[in-house]
Structure formats: C-alpha cells, structure tokens
Amino acid sequence: MSIQLSIRDLSKRYKTGEGVSGISLDVNKGELITLLGPSGCGKTTVLRSIGGFLEPDSGDILIEGRSVVKLPPEKRPTSMVFQGYNLWPHMTIYDNLAFGLKIRKMPKAEIRSAVEEVLRLVRLPGAEKKYPSQLSGGQQQRIAVARSLLLKPAVLLLDEPFSALDAKLRHEMREELREIQTETGLTMVFVTHDQEEALSLSDRIVVMNHGHIEQIAAPQDIYDAPETLYVAEFIGKMNFLKGGAQGDKLVVGRMEFPNAKHLTGEVVVAVRPEDIILEPGTSQAAGLPGTIKQMMILGHYAEVSIDLGDHGIIRAFQPRDKVKELQLGQSVNATFNKVIAYSNN
Amino acid sequence: MSKSMKMGMLGLILVIPSFLLLFVIVVIPIALSFVESLRNEAGGFDLSRYQFLFTDKAMRSNIIFTLKVTVVSCLIVLIVSYSLAVYMRFSSGRLVDLIRKTYMIPIFIPGVIATYGLINLLGNHGWLSRFLLLIGITLPRIIFDEKGIIIANLWFNIPFTAMLLSSALAGIPNSVLESAKDVGAGRLRVFFQIVFPLSYKTFLVAATFVFMGVIGSFTAPFLVGPNAPQMLGVSMEQVFGVFQEREQAAAIAFFTFLLCSVLGYFYIRSMVKDETARS
Ligand SMILES: Nc1ncnc2c1ncn2[C@@H]1O[C@H](COP(=O)(O)OP(=O)(O)O)[C@@H](O)[C@H]1O
Numbered sequence: 001m002s003i004q005l006s007i008r009d010l011s012k013r014y015k016t017g018e019g020v021s022g023i024s025l026d027v028n029k030g031e032l033i034t035l036l037g038p039s040g041c042g043k044t045t046v047l048r049s050i051g052g053f054l055e056p057d058s059g060d061i062l063i064e065g066r067s068v069v070k071l072p073p074e075k076r077p078t079s080m081v082f083q084g085y086n087l088w089p090h091m092t093i094y095d096n097l098a099f100g101l102k103i104r105k106m107p108k109a110e111i112r113s114a115v116e117e118v119l120r121l122v123r124l125p126g127a128e129k130k131y132p133s134q135l136s137g138g139q140q141q142r143i144a145v146a147r148s149l150l151l152k153p154a155v156l157l158l159d160e161p162f163s164a165l166d167a168k169l170r171h172e173m174r175e176e177l178r179e180i181q182t183e184t185g186l187t188m189v190f191v192t193h194d195q196e197e198a199l200s201l202s203d204r205i206v207v208m209n210h211g212h213i214e215q216i217a218a219p220q221d222i223y224d225a226p227e228t229l230y231v232a233e234f235i236g237k238m239n240f241l242k243g244g245a246q247g248d249k250l251v252v253g254r255m256e257f258p259n260a261k262h263l264t265g266e267v268v269v270a271v272r273p274e275d276i277i278l279e280p281g282t283s284q285a286a287g288l289p290g291t292i293k294q295m296m297i298l299g300h301y302a303e304v305s306i307d308l309g310d311h312g313i314i315r316a317f318q319p320r321d322k323v324k325e326l327q328l329g330q331s332v333n334a335t336f337n338k339v340i341a342y343s344n345n
Numbered sequence: 346m347s348k349s350m351k352m353g354m355l356g357l358i359l360v361i362p363s364f365l366l367l368f369v370i371v372v373i374p375i376a377l378s379f380v381e382s383l384r385n386e387a388g389g390f391d392l393s394r395y396q397f398l399f400t401d402k403a404m405r406s407n408i409i410f411t412l413k414v415t416v417v418s419c420l421i422v423l424i425v426s427y428s429l430a431v432y433m434r435f436s437s438g439r440l441v442d443l444i445r446k447t448y449m450i451p452i453f454i455p456g457v458i459a460t461y462g463l464i465n466l467l468g469n470h471g472w473l474s475r476f477l478l479l480i481g482i483t484l485p486r487i488i489f490d491e492k493g494i495i496i497a498n499l500w501f502n503i504p505f506t507a508m509l510l511s512s513a514l515a516g517i518p519n520s521v522l523e524s525a526k527d528v529g530a531g532r533l534r535v536f537f538q539i540v541f542p543l544s545y546k547t548f549l550v551a552a553t554f555v556f557m558g559v560i561g562s563f564t565a566p567f568l569v570g571p572n573a574p575q576m577l578g579v580s581m582e583q584v585f586g587v588f589q590e591r592e593q594a595a596a597i598a599f600f601t602f603l604l605c606s607v608l609g610y611f612y613i614r615s616m617v618k619d620e621t622a623r624s
C-alpha cells in the first residue's frame with residue numbers, strides 16, 4: 001500500500017492562541033480516514049491546511065510524495081466538500097459540475113458524458129438543468145461530492161458534509177459515500193464530530209482533542225482499546241472506577257486483571273457497559289457487590305444502573321432475558337469481562 | 346367566503362394604501378405635467394415644447410451635458426464603489442478597518458455644506474490651488490465646471506453605493522468562493538464568474554439609484570456647475586422660476602422622467618428574466 005497523503009508535524013496557531021500542533025498523519029491510497037473530535041478541536045484547521053485554504057505555521061504536507069504546502073488551493077491535487085453552500089447558486093447543476101472541467105479545457109462532449117455519468121453515480125440523473133435552489137440539502141451535497149469526483153483529486157476532503165442533514169438522510173448519505181469510495185477507490189479525509197458516523201464510515205479514525213492527535217486506529221481498535229483516558233471517555237459509553245496496580249496484576253474490588261501496561265499505584269479502570277455481567281445476590285464470589293438503581297429497556301437490550309457504593313454508579317448493558325431475573329433495589333454481583341487501565345494522572 | 350378569497354381580499358386591502366400613495370405622489374403629478382407640457386403658446390395642444398427641447402441650441406447642449414455628466418459620474422461612482430466594496434470584503438488589516446469605519450461619513454454631512462466645502466477646497470482661490478501654487482502648479486478650473494459637478498456627485502453617491510455593494514458581497518458565503526478556487530479557478534475567474542454574477546443584481550440597483558439621483562440632481566449643479574451648459578435640473582428651475590415658462594419646464598421634467606424610465610425598464614426586465622429562469 002502506498003502513502004497518498006502525508007502530514008508531518010503540522011502546526012497552526014491563530015491570533016487567539018487556538019489552533020493545532022504536532023499533527024502527523026499518513027493516509028494510504030484508497031483509504032477513508034476520519035478526523036473525529038468535539039467542535040473546536042482543530043479538525044477544520046487540519047483539513048483546510050491540506051486543501052490550501054490555510055497556511056500552516058510549520059510542518060509539511062505531501063501528496064503522492066510531493067510537498068504541496070506552497071501551492072494555492074487551485075493548484076493542489078485536492079478537492080474539498082464544505083459543510084454547506086458549496087454550489088454556485090447562479091449556475092445550473094450542469095454548469096456547477098462542468099466548471100472545473102472547463103478550466104481544465106476538457107472537450108465539451110467529454111464534459112457532457114462525464115457529468116451524465118457522475119450524476120448517475122450520485123443518484124441524481126437528469127438534474128443538469130436544475131438550479132441548486134431547486135434541490136434539497138441532501139441533493140445539493142451529493143452534487144458537491146459529484147463535482148469533486150469529476151476532478152479525480154488525489155485526495156478528497158470532506159468537512160462535516162452531512163451535518164446539516166437530518167439523521168435518516170445522514171445515514172443514507174454515509175452509505176452512499178462509502179459505496180462511492182469503494183467504487184472509485186478515492187483517498188478521502190472526512191471530518192466529523194459525530195462518532196457514530198466516524199465508526200461506521202472509516203477505515204481508520206484520527207481522534208483529536210484540543211489541537212492535537214489522541215489516537216489513530218481502526219474503528220474497532222479505537223473502541224476496544226482506547227489509548228488515552230480522553231479517547232475512552234469520548235468514544236462510546238464507558239464506566240470509570242478506581243483500581244490499583246500491584247506488580248503484574250490490576251485489582252478492582254475482588255477482581256484481578258493482567259497489568260498489560262505495567263502501571264503502578266492507583267489507576268483508573270475503564271469498563272464498557274457490555275462487558276459487565278450481573279448475577280443476582282451478593283455471594284462470596286469475585287466481583288463488586290451493588291444494588292440496582294434503575295432499568296431502562298432499549299429495544300433488544302436494557303441499560304441497568306448499579307450503585308456500587310464506594311465505586312460509584314456504573315451502567316451495564318444486559319440482554320432482555322437477563323433483565324427479567326432482575327428487580328429494582330435488588331442486590332447484585334457485578335463482574336467484568338475485561339477492563340482497560342489508565343494511569344491516574 | 347372561502348379562505349383563499351379572504352386572503353385575496355386581505356392582500357388587496359394591504360396593497361391599496363401604498364397604491365394610492367404611489368398614485369397621488371407619482372402617477373398624477375407625472376400625468377399632469379405631461380398634459381401641461383403639451384400645451385403650446387397659443388393655448389392649444391401639440392409637441393412644440395418637445396420640439397424646442399431638441400432644436401434650441403442651448404437646450405440641446407444642456408441635454409448632452411446632462412447625459413455626459415450623468416454617464417461619467419455613474420461610471421466613476423460604480424467603479425470606485427465596487428472596487429471599494431470588493432477591497433473591504435476581501436482584505437484585512439488596519440487600513441481596511443479604517444476605511445470600513447469612515448467611508449460612510451459623507452452621508453451624514455448635509456449636501457449644501459458639503460458643496461460649499463468643495464468650493465472652498467477646489468475653487469479658484471481655494472486651499473488646494475493656493476497650496477499647489479506654492480509648488481508652482483496651477484490647478485485647472487474645477488468649480489463652476491463639469492468637473493466640479495462630477496466630483497460633488499462622487500462625494501454624494503460613493504458612500505451609499507459602496508454600502509449597498511458591500512452588503513451584497515457580504516452575502517456571498519466564503520465556501521462559495523473557496524469551492525471555485527478548489528476546482529481550479531484563479532482570482533480573475535473567481536471574480537468574473539462567481540463574485541460579479543452573484544452581486545450584479547445589486548450592482549444594477551446601485552446603477553439605477555446613482556443614475557436617477559445624478560440626472561435629477563439640483564444642489565450640486567446649481568452651486569458648482571457652469572452657467573452654460575446646465576444640468577437639466579438647473580435648467581428646469583431657470584425656465585420655471587426665471588422665465589416663468591411652466592409648460593416648457595414641464596416638458597423638461599417629463600423628458601427627464603422618460604430618461605429615467607429607460608433605465609427602470611432595463612432594470613425591471615433583468616429582474617423578471619432572472620426570476621423566470623429559476624422557477
Ligand atoms: N480564523 C480563525 N481565527 C481565530 N481562531 C480560529 C479561526 N478558525 C478557527 N479558530 C479556532 O481554532 C480552534 C479550532 O478550530 P477548528 O479547526 O474550526 O475546529 P473544528 O473544525 O474541530 O470545530 C477553535 O478553537 C476555533 O475557535
């Protein structure tokens with residue numbers, strides 16, 4: 001696999017003091033990578049630097065091995081889909097799509113067939129003569145994606161392109177984008193603050209926080225093995241408990257786990273709600289004793305809140321059948337399938 | 346009564362007051378002055394007043410002078426205002442901030458005062474000429490000349506026009522411009538194919554405003570214009586007040602109105618064309 005886009009130690013600080021620093025990232029050819037993080041963490045700053053709309057203070061950006069930091073956006077082999085207002089309202093869809101191709105002096109007949117083909121790809125055949133205002137928000141974003149696709153960029157950049165759409169449509173667009181990506185083999189950098197979107201769409205996720213990268217990994221690894229406490233907190237639901245590290249063992253209550261990270265002293269132990277097993281009664285068995293505070297049926301599973309006394313309240317996901325055995329106020333014993341530990345500072 | 350009929354009635358009732366107002370202060374006076382302009386010296390009706398407009402040497406040169414001053418003023422005002430608006434939209438720095446804060450000041454200075462200010466500054470014995478004399482340059486005649494009228498027109502029209510165009514440019518989202526750069530458009534192409542088309546409607550509105558304002562202007566031409574030829578507004582006043590020829594003055598007024606309606610026609614036509622293209 002060859003590296004299509006390489007960001008090396010990129011930094012950009014605004015006058016306000018905000019910005020990003022020390023961003024390094026390699027994106028493989030044909031990969032869909034997502035920059036994920038809360039609003040204001042610097043995702044757009046990184047993306048705009050790649051697209052050439054922002055001049056970084058330091059660092060380098062290479063596309064197909066060539067440095068592009070000195071190039072203006074119109075000279076970069078990238079194309080960007082913005083959050084909104086991508087299309088030129090005074091031009092028809094055809095003219096919107098053909099604009100870049102005309103600049104590249106493509107013959108008219110070729111433009112015509114290319115536009116027709118890309119409109120089929122984004123499921124809007126026959127929209128040539130319409131104006132952007134005659135399309136819905138989702139359709140407009142499809143056209144924006146189509147316009148970028150026509151230019152066959154080395155890297156396609158998307159800055160929260162679906163965030164203004166409603167949940168159902170967002171879901172559809174996500175699937176369509178994934179299909180387009182498979183079909184075209186395009187390298188994409190996708191920015192979102194929506195972790196569900198990132199988890200379902202990406203080959204790899206870059207989790208960002210306060211202008212730096214917390215972790216780069218495949219969605220499954222981000223979920224199963226969050227490297228930092230921040231990622232553990234940010235991605236999915238997670239319970240946090242106090243624990244201790246003793247030699248090669250992690251101790252949580254009466255439970256013991258391997259101390260894979262070789263931590264020492266007090267640690268923070270993270271456990272996913274689905275990794276918690278509840279058994280009625282407080283026996284002498286290993287685990288943590290608690291009482292059931294609340295039960296919420298959420299479709300095929302239930303969310304159960306358990307008061308563990310000193311360890312606080314944790315939430316566990318339980319199968320529907322299991323919940324039938326449980327009652328509010330009942331004493332239970334909670335055991336964990338697996339935990340992730342973080343040093344306590 | 347059906348609901349749609351009720352709504353229709355309501356619409357009608359809401360429109361009537363403005364329609365009446367338009368009728369009383371625009372349509373009726375124009376019709377009256379048109380009728381008046383048709384009255385000849387013998388008391389009958391014909392086009393002799395208009396014939397005079399186009400055959401009298403002084404009148405003809407007034408018309409040509411008016412059109413020339415108007416067109417030149419419009420061109421300069423629009424070019425300067427649009428450049429200013431573009432500069433304010435796309436640049437940053439101290440100078441732009443200063444311009445943004447100060448460019449509207451002329452709007453708040455009463456016309457007569459500003460005109461006298463111009464006379465003091467640019468007149469034969471004004472500050473500028475005295476200063477230039479010190480370094481051995483003689484200032485050409487500006488006041489009591491068409492240059493004076495044009496400069497006054499710039500003073501009166503540029504701030505408002507720039508403001509109008511600025512708000513049009515502010516309405517173009519950055520992403521629309523960045524998208525154009527993104528697909529490979531350079532500065533010039535972004536300007537001529539995106540920025541200008543997206544602001545040309547306002548440009549047209551501004552052009553119409555400036556044209557009508559200048560062609561019908563009185564204060565500046567009266568105070569800083571030459572004795573002959575005259576702008577139509579000044580000439581009208583003279584024909585009406587000094588020569589006491591109401592009918593001839595009415596003919597000049599109606600002719601000025603016709604000149605304005607030509608522009609109005611093009612303006613409305615382009616608006617309608619745009620609307621039908623998009624619906
Ligand atoms: N042009 C700018 N001037 C000053 N600060 C900015 C500018 N653009 C973004 N910022 C700040 O930089 C930080 C990162 O912004 P951004 O990259 O847009 O974050 P994100 O896209 O993740 O929401 C934010 O705190 C934001 O307020």
Ligand SMILES: [Mg+2]
Binds near residue numbers: 040043044045
């Ligand atoms: Mg952003």
